[in-house]
Amino acid sequence: xxxxxxxxxxxxxxxxxxxxxxxxxxxxxxxxxxxxxxxxxxxxxxxxxxxxxxxxxxxxxxxxxxxxxxxxxxxxxxxxxxxxxxxxxxxxxxxxxxxxxxxxxxxxxxxxxxxxxxxxxxxxxxxxxxxxxxxxxxxxxxxxxxxxxxxxxxxxxxxxxxxxxxxxxxxxxxxxxxxxxxxxxxxxxxxxxxxxxxxxxxxxxxxxxxxxxxxxxxxxxxxxxxxxxxxxxxxxxxxxxxxxxxxxxxxxxxxxxxxxxxxxxxxxxxxxxxxxxxxxxxxxxxxxxxxxxxxxxxxxxxxxxxxxxxxxxxxxxxxxxxxxxxxxxxxxxxxxxxxxxxxxxxxxxxxxxxxxxxxxxxxxxxxxxxxxxxxxxxxxxxxxxxxxxxxxxxxxxxxxxxxxxxxxxxxxxxxxxxxxxxxxxxxxxxxxxxxxxxxxxxxxxxxxxxxxxxxxxxxxxxxxxxxxxxxxxxxxxxxxxxxxxxxxxxxxxxxxxxxxxxxxxxxxxxxxxxxxxxxxxxxxxxxxxxxxxxxxxxxxxxxxxxxxxxxxxxxxxxxxxxxxxxxxxxxxxxxxxxxxxxxxxxxxxxxxxxxxxxxxxxxxxxxxxxxxxxxxxxxxxxxxxxxxxxxxxxxxxxxxxxxxxxxxxxxxxxxxxxxxxxxxxxxxxxxxxxxxxxxxxxxxxxxxxxxxxxxxxxxxxxxxxxxxxxxxxxxxxxxxxxxxxxxxxxxxxxxxxxxxxxxxxxxx
Numbered sequence: 001x002x003x004x005x006x007x008x009x010x011x012x013x014x015x016x017x018x019x020x021x022x023x024x025x026x027x028x029x030x031x032x033x034x035x036x037x038x039x040x041x042x043x044x045x046x047x048x049x050x051x052x053x054x055x056x057x058x059x060x061x062x063x064x065x066x067x068x069x070x071x072x073x074x075x076x077x078x079x080x081x082x083x084x085x086x087x088x089x090x091x092x093x094x095x096x097x098x099x100x101x102x103x104x105x106x107x108x109x110x111x112x113x114x115x116x117x118x119x120x121x122x123x124x125x126x127x128x129x130x131x132x133x134x135x136x137x138x139x140x141x142x143x144x145x146x147x148x149x150x151x152x153x154x155x156x157x158x159x160x161x162x163x164x165x166x167x168x169x170x171x172x173x174x175x176x177x178x179x180x181x182x183x184x185x186x187x188x189x190x191x192x193x194x195x196x197x198x199x200x201x202x203x204x205x206x207x208x209x210x211x212x213x214x215x216x217x218x219x220x221x222x223x224x225x226x227x228x229x230x231x232x233x234x235x236x237x238x239x240x241x242x243x244x245x246x247x248x249x250x251x252x253x254x255x256x257x258x259x260x261x262x263x264x265x266x267x268x269x270x271x272x273x274x275x276x277x278x279x280x281x282x283x284x285x286x287x288x289x290x291x292x293x294x295x296x297x298x299x300x301x302x303x304x305x306x307x308x309x310x311x312x313x314x315x316x317x318x319x320x321x322x323x324x325x326x327x328x329x330x331x332x333x334x335x336x337x338x339x340x341x342x343x344x345x346x347x348x349x350x351x352x353x354x355x356x357x358x359x360x361x362x363x364x365x366x367x368x369x370x371x372x373x374x375x376x377x378x379x380x381x382x383x384x385x386x387x388x389x390x391x392x393x394x395x396x397x398x399x400x401x402x403x404x405x406x407x408x409x410x411x412x413x414x415x416x417x418x419x420x421x422x423x424x425x426x427x428x429x430x431x432x433x434x435x436x437x438x439x440x441x442x443x444x445x446x447x448x449x450x451x452x453x454x455x456x457x458x459x460x461x462x463x464x465x466x467x468x469x470x471x472x473x474x475x476x477x478x479x480x481x482x483x484x485x486x487x488x489x490x491x492x493x494x495x496x497x498x499x500x501x502x503x504x505x506x507x508x509x510x511x512x513x514x515x516x517x518x519x520x521x522x523x524x525x526x527x528x529x530x531x532x533x534x535x536x537x538x539x540x541x542x543x544x545x546x547x548x549x550x551x552x553x554x555x556x557x558x559x560x561x562x563x564x565x566x567x568x569x570x571x572x573x574x575x576x577x578x579x580x581x582x583x584x585x586x587x588x589x590x591x592x593x594x595x596x597x598x599x600x601x602x603x604x605x606x607x608x609x610x611x612x613x614x615x616x617x618x619x620x621x622x623x624x625x626x627x628x629x630x631x632x633x634x635x636x637x638x639x640x641x642x643x644x645x646x647x648x649x650x651x652x653x654x655x656x657x658x659x660x661x662x663x664x665x666x667x668x669x670x671x672x673x674x675x676x677x678x679x680x681x682x683x684x685x686x687x688x689x690x691x692x693x694x695x696x697x698x699x700x701x702x703x704x705x706x707x708x709x710x711x712x713x714x715x716x717x718x719x720x721x722x723x724x725x726x727x728x729x730x731x732x733x734x735x736x737x738x739x740x741x742x743x744x745x746x747x748x
Contacts, residue, residue, distance in 0.1 A: 066190065072145050073184040073198035080152050080182045081202055087135060089204060092156060092178055093126050095134035101127040101156075104138045108155055113197040114183045119157050126156045126178060153183040177203040222249025222293045224301040231338050232263060232278045233308045233384050242272035242289060242301075249293035258300070259288040263307045282309045311337030313377045313386040321350065321365045324397040324423060332359040334386065337379030348373045350394045365394040397423040401467050401479040408484045410515045410562035411458050415439070417451040419465055419479070427470035434463045436485050441465065455485040486514035491536070491556040491566035498571040498604045499542050503649030505529060507538040509566060515558040524552045526572050542649075546572045576603025578645055578653040585661040585736045586631035592618055596643050597625035599655060603647030611643045615662045637662040638734065663736035665691030669728060671743040676721050680707070682714040684728055687740075691732030700727030700739065704746050718746040 084092070102125065109115045140151040157179050181201045188196045225243040232238060244253055255272040262268065264280030268289060285305040292298050314333040321327045332355070334342045346355035352366035355375065371394070376387045402420045409415040419441075421428050430449025432441040439453030449465070461483040468476040491511040499505055509531075511518060520536035522529075528543035536554060550570040557563045579599040586592045600607065609625040615637055618629040625645065639660045646652035669687045674680045684697045699709045703726060706719035714726075724744045731737040 066188065066196075068146065069148055069186055069188065069196065070198060072148060073150060073186060073196075076143060076145070076150055076152050076184045077182045077198055077200045080154055080184075081180065081200060084136065084154060084156075084180050084182070085202075085204060089178065091135045092204065093128040093136075095130055095132045096127045096136065096138055096156070097129065097134075098125065098127045100134070100138035101125050104153070104155060105157075107140075108153060108181075108183060111183070111185060111195060111197055112192045114153075114181075114185075114199055117181050117183070117199050117201055118155065124157045126158050148186060150184050150186045153181075153185075155181040155183065157181070180204050218295060219250055220248045221297040222253065222291055222299040224289070224291055224299045226301060227303055229304040229306065231306050231308065231381060233337050233379070233381075234278050234280065234282070234310045236278045236384065238263075238266055238274060238276055238278060240274040242268075242274065242291070244291060244293075244299070249291070249297065249299070250295055252294060254292045256290050256292075257287060258290040260286040260302070262287050263305050278307060280307065283307050308338055309336040311335075311377065311379050311384045311386045313375065313388045315388050316373075316375065316390045318390050319373075319392040321392070321394050322397045323365050323368050323394050324400070326364045327353065327362065330361040332361070332375060332377065334359070334377040334379075337384045337386075338381040339379065341380055343378045343382075344375060345378075346373060346375045350392050353392075368394045368396050370394075396425060396474070399423045399428070399467055399469055399474060399477040401465065401477050403479060404481060406482040406484070408486060408515045408559070409455060410488050410558055410560035411455050411485050412488065413560040413562045414454045415452075415560060417481075417483075419449045419451070419467075420447055421449075421467045421477070422447065424469040424474040425471045429468045429470075430465065431468070432463055432465045434461055434483075436461050436483060451483075458485045458487060460484045487512075488562040488564060489513040489516070489518050489556045489558045490564035491520075491554050493554075493566040493568040494538075496569040496571070497552075498573060498648070499526070500573050500575055500602075500604045500647055500649035500651050501542055501544050501546060502575065503604070503651065504541050505538060509536040509538065509554045509556075511536060511556040511564060511566075513556060513558050515560050515562070518556040518558050521555045521557070522552065523555070524550055524570075526550050526570055542572055548572050571604075573604045573647075574602035575651045576607070576645055576647050576653040577601050578643065578655040580656040581643065581658055583659040583661070583735070583737070584641075585663060585665070585738060586615065586618070587666065587738070588631055588637075588662050588664045591630055592628055594627040595625060596620070596627060596655075597645075599643075600625070600645045600653065603645065603651060603653070604649050605647065607645045607647050609643065609645050611641060613639050613641050615639045615641075615660050618660075631662045659735065661734065661736035663691050663732065663734065663738075665689075665695075665730065665732050665736050665738050667728070667730040667738040667740050669726075669740050669742040671745070673745045673747060674704075674718050676718050676746050676748055679717050680715070682744075683712060684714070684730065685712055688730050688738075691730075691736055691738075692734045694733060696731050698729045698731075700729060700741075702726055704744060714744075718744075721746045721748050 105118055105125065108118050136154050136156060140153045143150050143152055179201065181199065184198045185195050187194055223245040225245050227240065227242060230240065242255060253272065254270050255268060257268045262274065263278050263285050265278050266274055266276040268274050272291065285307065287303045287305065288300060289303065290298050290300050312335050316330065316332065319330060332344050342359065343357045344355050344359045346361065348371050349355065350365040350367065350371045353361055353363035355361045371392045372389065373392050374387055374389045376385050378385050399421055400423050404417050404419055407417050419430065427446040430441050430443050432451065435441070435451065436455040436457065436459070438456040439451055441449050441451050444450050463481050463483045465479045465481065466476055489511060491509055494507050494509055497507060509520065517534065519533050520531050522531040522538060525538065526542045526546035528546060529538055529540040531538050531554065536556065548571065550572065552568055552570045554566045555563050579601065581596050581599045584594060606623065607625065609620050609622050611620040611627065614620065614627065616632040618627050618631060620627045620643065640657050641660045642654050642657050644652055644654040666689045667687060669684065672682060688695060697712055702724055703714065704718045704720060704724045707714050707716040724746065725741055726744050727739060727741045729737055729739045
């Protein structure tokens with residue numbers, strides 16, 4: 001085809017001029033009119049020819065441009081394919097993320113001339129999950145040879161016998177070939193959608209390059225991969241590909257059936273495929289197949305075929321049931337195929353029903369209606385199925401009323417008892433008789449009724465609840481319950497309490513709770529004390545900052561919220577402190593009764609007393625703190641004594657050490673009488689005996705006015721009349737002392 005129009009047009013122009021000249025020579029001058037006509041015709045022909053030549057020129061330019069682009073695209077594709085072949089096969093997929101490979105496949109599939117080169121099977125995507133940069137780019141690369149823009153795509157996918165799953169390069173790691181597709185596209189008006197494409201494909205073998213040894217022996221003879229016994233069923237579609245062991249024999253291989261027969265309907269192709277649809281009846285077939293390789297070597301295998309009857313599922317009659325009631329199990333039955341065990345599945349079953357794999361439909365239907373059911377059975381091979389269909393109608397169940405159980409509430413407290421119903425049309429009216437005064441039943445929904453109100457009197461009531469369906473053809477149902485109204489709870493005070501700071505307490509509070517069990521709370525208790533909510537027991541350790549006087553209230557609350565309270569006073573004492581009782585003297589052989597309780601301050605009664613080193617013959621009462629007994633007859637004994645008191649909270653205190661004397665010292669002044677204004681002298685030594693000398697005397701006050709004490713005697717003139725109880729004290733040299741009170745009466 002010409003590529004330039006200048007030579008063509010010039011030749012045409014010259015030919016027309018030559019013809020015109022020849023016409024003039026052939027004709028004479030008298031034929032000028034015909035010469036003009038010929039000129040006009042010639043000009044017309046030249047115009048037509050020039051137009052054709054111009055179109056031919058334009059087409060020639062387009063074709064020439066397309067050819068140049070195709071050549072450039074071919075060269076780019078060849079270069080790109082060479083680059084792929086130069087890459088180590090183990091690195092072909094490195095860095096090619098699944099998301100990028102998927103996007104690349106979708107982009108190429110949108111180009112009409114490239115789409116048929118790309119597999120639509122996602123399992124053929126060749127990718128790698130590593131985070132490294134892709135060795136083979138997943139995006140197109142633009143190149144512009146001769147100022148023409150081209151986009152070069154390098155696309156990799158797994159060959160048909162290999163897949164890339166997950167993040168492993170199984171296309172290469174398994175030693176398979178990777179299928180490489182190189183597509184080069186460029187814009188042009190003459191191509192579909194304005195895009196032209198050049199596509200080439202190749203398998204990149206990941207095995208090492210072969211070496212040829214012309215002297216090596218032949219490969220091993222072919223060996224057939226044992227296909228094993230085959231199980232088929234009448235009606236099965238069979239597609240069995242026979243294979244030769246890898247590395248055995250030399251392709252191409254040719255297969256023939258050399259003896260025996262295949263099941264009816266099956267045939268063996270020269271390529272080794274047994275295919276067809278099994279017909280006939282149940283039988284056992286033996287087939288001997290022979291494979292011949294390129295060196296005419298053969299191998300033989302025998303296949304045993306067990307042909308079973310067609311898989312059948314026995315029909316199931318239409319079924320019926322009632323919502324909420326368990327159905328009688330429906331047993332399914334199958335036969336044929338490869339035999340048991342059969343596995344059953346079902347679709348469209350009424351809600352609440354299931355089919356076991358063993359073939360039983362069981363359960364409790366939950367929704368009325370008519371359901372188209374399909375049951376499918378699969379034989380032991382897992383490949384063959386048979387089905388049957390039937391309808392299953394579920395009717396409305398009778399009304400069922402919930403049992404709220406026996407009710408207990410407290411008089412004067414609002415109460416609510418909920419009753420629900422099911423079955424029927426699911427729309428009911430609730431009514432009741434025998435309710436306690438102050439209560440009634442109301443509908444709170446189509447399926448729910450409530451007994452509400454505040455009972456006004458105690459007692460046990462038998463309440464009959466009636467549920468009536470909105471449909472008149474559904475029978476009403478009644479439910480009887482016991483409704484007991486009891487008194488409010490009460491709590492009993494444990495009595496006023498006293499505890500020492502730091503003491504551990506456990507105080508039970510008794511109560512009555514007919515609508516229980518009660519829950520207990522406390523207020524006003526000493527710091528550190530809490531109450532056990534379920535028992536009402538007050539427990540804890542009284543804090544050191546607890547108030548000395550606490551008004552405590554314990555509240556018992558029953559299930560209805562009714563309450564009962566108990567109030568008492570809780571006194572908190574300081575820890576006990578034992579003061580000094582002072583030195584003591586007892587007369588030898590005399591009875592003793594000395595109360596040492598009064599020297600203890602603080603603490604919480606009752607106390608327990610003990611003493612150490614009491615004089616012989618004396619003991620202390622552990623409950624009262626009174627020292628009693630008969631003092632030793634020894635004339636003079638000195639004992640350093642301590643007394644310990646332990647209070648009810650377990651806190652104790654010990655007195656300072658004091659001296660207890662046992663002596664025969666006697667001091668006994670009788671009651672005396674004196675005259676006012678008359679000089680008197682009362683010598684105390686006259687009334688003293690025993691002990692050790694020297695003795696010292698003292699008065700304990702309350703002398704009549706006018707008298708004084710000179711160390712031994714009371715002397716002077718009483719100046720006032722009256723009765724004066726005078727106290728005196730005698731202490732011997734050993735420290736033993738005796739006191740005595742006498743009455744001095746001063747008369748006018």
